[in-house]
Amino acid sequence: MTKRTIVTDxxxxxxxxxxxxxxxxxxxxxxxxxxIFEPPRFFExxxxxRSFTEPPDITARICGICPVAYQTSAVxxxxxxxxxxxxxxIRLLRRLLYCGEWIESHALHVYMLHAxxxxxxxxxxxxxxxxxxxxxxxLALKRTGNxxxxxxxxxxxxxxxxRVGGFYCVPTRRELRALVEPLERAREAALETVRWTAGFDFxxxxxxxxxxxxxxxDEYAIERGRIRSSSGLDLAxxxxxxxxxxxxxxxxxxxxxxxxxxxxxxxxxxxxxxLASGELSPLAREAAAEAGLGEECRDAFRSIVVRSVELVHxxxxxxxxxxxxxxxxxxxxxxxxxxxxxxxxxxxPRGLLYHRYRLDADGTILDAKIxxxxxxxxxxxxxxxxxxxxxxxxxxxxxxxxxCEQTIRNYDPCISCATHFLDLEVERx
Amino acid sequence: MTxxxxxxxxxxxxxxxxxxxxxxxxxxxxxxxxVEVVACxxxxxxxxxxxEGADSVVLVDTVSSGAxxxxxxxxxxxxxxxxxxxxxxxxxxxxxxxxxELARALGRLPRRVRVYGLEAESVAVGSGLTPAVESAVGFxxxxxxxxxxxxxxxxxx
Numbered sequence: 064m065t066k067r068t069i070v071t072d073x074x075x076x077x078x079x080x081x082x083x084x085x086x087x088x089x090x091x092x093x094x095x096x097x098x099i100f101e102p103p104r105f106f107e108x109x110x111x112x113r114s115f116t117e118p119p120d121i122t123a124r125i126c127g128i129c130p131v132a133y134q135t136s137a138v139x140x141x142x143x144x145x146x147x148x149x150x151x152x153i154r155l156l157r158r159l160l161y162c163g164e165w166i167e168s169h170a171l172h173v174y175m176l177h178a179x180x181x182x183x184x185x186x187x188x189x190x191x192x193x194x195x196x197x198x199x200x201x202l203a204l205k206r207t208g209n210x211x212x213x214x215x216x217x218x219x220x221x222x223x224x225x226r227v228g229g230f231y232c233v234p235t236r237r238e239l240r241a242l243v244e245p246l247e248r249a250r251e252a253a254l255e256t257v258r259w260t261a262g263f264d265f266x267x268x269x270x271x272x273x274x275x276x277x278x279x280x281d282e283y284a285i286e287r288g289r290i291r292s293s294s295g296l297d298l299a300x301x302x303x304x305x306x307x308x309x310x311x312x313x314x315x316x317x318x319x320x321x322x323x324x325x326x327x328x329x330x331x332x333x334x335x336x337x338l339a340s341g342e343l344s345p346l347a348r349e350a351a352a353e354a355g356l357g358e359e360c361r362d363a364f365r366s367i368v369v370r371s372v373e374l375v376h377x378x379x380x381x382x383x384x385x386x387x388x389x390x391x392x393x394x395x396x397x398x399x400x401x402x403x404x405x406x407x408x409x410x411x412p413r414g415l416l417y418h419r420y421r422l423d424a425d426g427t428i429l430d431a432k433i434x435x436x437x438x439x440x441x442x443x444x445x446x447x448x449x450x451x452x453x454x455x456x457x458x459x460x461x462x463x464x465x466x467c468e469q470t471i472r473n474y475d476p477c478i479s480c481a482t483h484f485l486d487l488e489v490e491r492x
Numbered sequence: 493m494t495x496x497x498x499x500x501x502x503x504x505x506x507x508x509x510x511x512x513x514x515x516x517x518x519x520x521x522x523x524x525x526x527v528e529v530v531a532c533x534x535x536x537x538x539x540x541x542x543x544e545g546a547d548s549v550v551l552v553d554t555v556s557s558g559a560x561x562x563x564x565x566x567x568x569x570x571x572x573x574x575x576x577x578x579x580x581x582x583x584x585x586x587x588x589x590x591x592x593e594l595a596r597a598l599g600r601l602p603r604r605v606r607v608y609g610l611e612a613e614s615v616a617v618g619s620g621l622t623p624a625v626e627s628a629v630g631f632x633x634x635x636x637x638x639x640x641x642x643x644x645x646x647x648x649x
Contacts, residue, residue, distance in 0.1 A: 105618050124505055127503070175594075187590075187594055188590060188593045188594050188597055189597075191594050191597035191598050195597065195598050195599075198594070198597075198598060199598060202598075206541060209538065209541070
């Protein structure tokens with residue numbers, strides 16, 4: 064019996080860190096495992112005993128790519144518990160800030176991490192040598208997202224301006240107008256991105272599990288919404304724990320989410336699009352139709368086209384919010400702590416992000432739970448990997464490794480929200 | 493007058509990974525006039541924006557090459573790539589080695605690129621700098637200041 068183990072130093076081009084093991088017995092797949100180490104666990108412990116005003120600042124530091132998502136789910140949970148609904152101008156400013164994060168994160172993923180897979184390049188560096196204009200377009204898009212985050216969020220990484228009840232300070236109409244021209248250019252670049260990615264070759268990979276995303280009447284849900292699924296769930300954030308559970312994975316610190324009683328689900332762009340494509344802006348819908356997307360998209364590889372369509376929508380939505388902006392009377396509403404449990408959700412670029420906080424009457428956090436999209440998607444990613452490996456056992460290790468990497472990248476896991484090192488280990492017997 | 497930017501890269505919450513940011517913070521009050529200091533938490537594709545318009549850039553990041561903790565590596569990246577493997581162990585999305593090569597491919601790399609890598613001991617979440625790295629940070633601050641002075645003399649000549 065021969066047994067071979069191959070270890071790569073790093074699963075390149077996935078944000079952050081993680082590790083993957085594949086065990087083969089001849090052509091039979093014995094075991095596929097994606098190991099993820101999760102900073103949220105550390106943060107949950109770190110939050111206990113802190114004040115109810117601290118989660119937006121503290122949880123923003125979990126991830127350098129999606130700090131706004133963490134801030135938003137945190138303030139949603141705490142404000143809901145304390146009976147505060149922020150005025151419409153504040154909500155829209157938060158949505159604008161969140162659009163900035165979507166633009167930045169999606170541009171990074173589409174151009175720097177995902178597109179090279181389709182075009183046969185090993186990395187964005189090689190792509191940049193052959194197609195510098197495309198990579199520059201991606202960097203310019205990303206920069207516009209950064210600019211939105213800097214202006215509204217106060218600082219581009221770990222925005223510091225969001226607080227429970229609103230913002231520390233709010234921009235003037237004039238300050239926001241400065242974003243209009245860059246955002247109009249970004250929207251053109253986003254449309255170009257849709258045309259570009261729609262022309263790639265897509266291996267067929269249909270995601271057949273349940274899809275879960277937020278939805279909101281008359282809008283493409285980002286910073287608020289009810290939790291819906293393709294199988295018919297329609298839940299308030301407070302009902303999340305009744306329907307989803309985290310199971311402990313043997314031999315790792317990681318927790319994986321599943322539907323209670325068993326059942327894999329996927330959140331993120333494919334879920335959002337499939338549940339609510341009708342709510343996209345007219346321009347984004349038109350771009351989607353031209354790109355050949357139907358009302359739903361369950362094709363894992365085409366997630367790059369869906370992200371591109373969401374880029375168009377995020378630019379459009381930013382421009383719409385800026386156009387209608389009237390500065391709120393005051394930057395924040397007063398919030399008094401209330402004893403009890405608060406639940407908050409929002410749509411991080413890579414999927415549903417759930418926060419839960421239990422407070423005592425003076426606002427001390429007694430308990431915190433954070434479920435990032437990457438751990439919710441982990442079972443679906445592993446299912447896909449198992450299938451990909453089973454159908455390609457004849458490939459040599461390098462080719463198999465490349466295929467596994469591509470498969471993982473389809474789901475844009477933010478492993479910095481969820482790990483240690485992304486080593487890929489293929490063990491053959 | 494030439495423009496120089498010093499960029500410390502790191503994550504303040506990941507133990508020794510905070511070293512680059514610590515160096516930037518300590519340098520801020522001490523650099524010669526006209527030198528810009530930037531602390532960058534993660535996501536180095538922002539580096540390309542940070543050094544835009546600069547003639548010279550000094551980058552400081554944590555590395556993991558197997559050398560003893562606190563070991564200081566220095567690379568000149570004007571002409572040659574820095575070893576990607578060494579810098580890959582940081583927690584960032586695209587390592588700084590890759591970012592430098594991306595900028596080179598796009599013609600957006602400053603004329604002069606120096607990279608300091610400080611060997612990490614632990615990048616565990618929630619811990620501070622380890623003693624070996626902490627003491628190397630002070631040494632590294634002096635080394636960067638020395639570089640900046642030398643560069644100024646060269647330019648004056």
